[in-house]
Amino acid sequence: MKKIFFNIYFIVPLIFGLYTVFSFVVTYRITGYFADEHGSGKFFFAAAGCLIFLLSLAIGYVLTRFILKPSETFIEKIKDSQAVRTKETIMDEPEHSPDEMEKFTRIFNQAAHALTNLDNETLFPDIVAKSRAMHQVLAQVAKVARTDATVLICGDSGTGKELVAGSIVEHSSRKDNPFITINCAAVSPNLMESELFGHERGSFTGAVAQKQGCFEQADGGTLFLDEIGDMPLELQVKLLRVLQEQSFLRVGGDTVIKVNVRILAATNKNLETMIRKGSFREELFYRINVFPIFLPPLRERQEDVEVLAIHFLSCNAPGKKFDPAALDLLKGHSWPGNVRELQNIVERAVVLADAESVVGCEHLPDLLKSTRDKVQAFSAGTALKVNGLSLDETLIEFEKTMICEALKSTGGVQVKAANILGIKQRSLWNRVKKYKIDVNAFR
């Protein structure tokens, strides 16, 4: 930058001077006609010209400095404050090694991450999260909550879909209006239509009085269609029409009812696969998939395990602590039942720890320990030799242990055990039968 100014200070007076010389020569030629024959007049003009030339250089320099100095000072100041980094200043600076740059980027990212975490903790006090993946989810939640957009929340069972739906409502303009939830998997298909749209008295056997459906109850507020993947096909068509028109008829009714309802939906199914198989309507999918949010399974966000475990422990038994070894055990598990499984295990541990102030490994299910032992055995390269079993036999043993532990932790309740294991109830039932596991033994 200094070089640029130096050049200007030099060039401008020079041009100024040359211009004066040029004027002098012209004047000399003109005035030459008036000089006497000895040329004394010429000499006088030449001497005056040199003087004028020197004077012009000086004046040019002073004027240029006078005009440009404030700009130079201003630019120098900015340069010093590092607010502007010109190409030249970058080159003047000592070069940063790639290590330093990497360190700087890492610290900057960590600071940004910490600030986002703080924001999210304030905005979503009920949602415990440390992983980047979950904080990205929360950023999406914060954005979409303020709108009236339809949201489709996808993720495995127990990942927190219902919790997220509640948070969306909490941060929406409809938070003081009704928030109605219907679990499409829990309502029998023949009752589903009446549950959603209501019915008139006498419209079917058992309809002893007129009844409002979820849509009417949620008018002005939000309707959460949980497990939408379990909605019967014929109702999907009706639902699509209602979502498009925001109006419907009660079962057995002939009056069109208009409502203003925001829709949130959730599923643990892959709706795109269901569309391909013909069990989910493509048009309905596009109608509800306006703003999709995907909740990653807990095994893909292991950083969350510890904070969640501590959170559930402090909710259930304030003042109790985890033994570090117990926390390690929790962190080493793959959590097929996601956050719900972790919550159940911590609740169970609290009961077992009773009056003890520390929750230790002995209060955690054997399932976690066997997972750890198996993983250790595998990493030591000894798994295939364990008890002389082959890989297939080891996997079967492992599967049996997991099922038994899940049944043990749920007191033999298969629906809950299937949830913990992250498999369908029917699938658990088939495996229980295949391995001849006595479910009653866990009751």
Ligand SMILES: Nc1ncnc2c1ncn2[C@@H]1O[C@H](COP(=O)(O)OP(=O)(O)OP(=O)(O)O)[C@@H](O)[C@H]1O
């Ligand atoms: N990030 C979290 N912080 C605190 N609690 C959580 C979190 N995620 C899930 N939970 C808790 O885990 C349990 C299961 O969550 P939720 O019911 O929202 O899961 P889901 O995905 O809707 O499950 P499903 O598909 O089986 O209905 C709830 O008790 C919920 O409060």
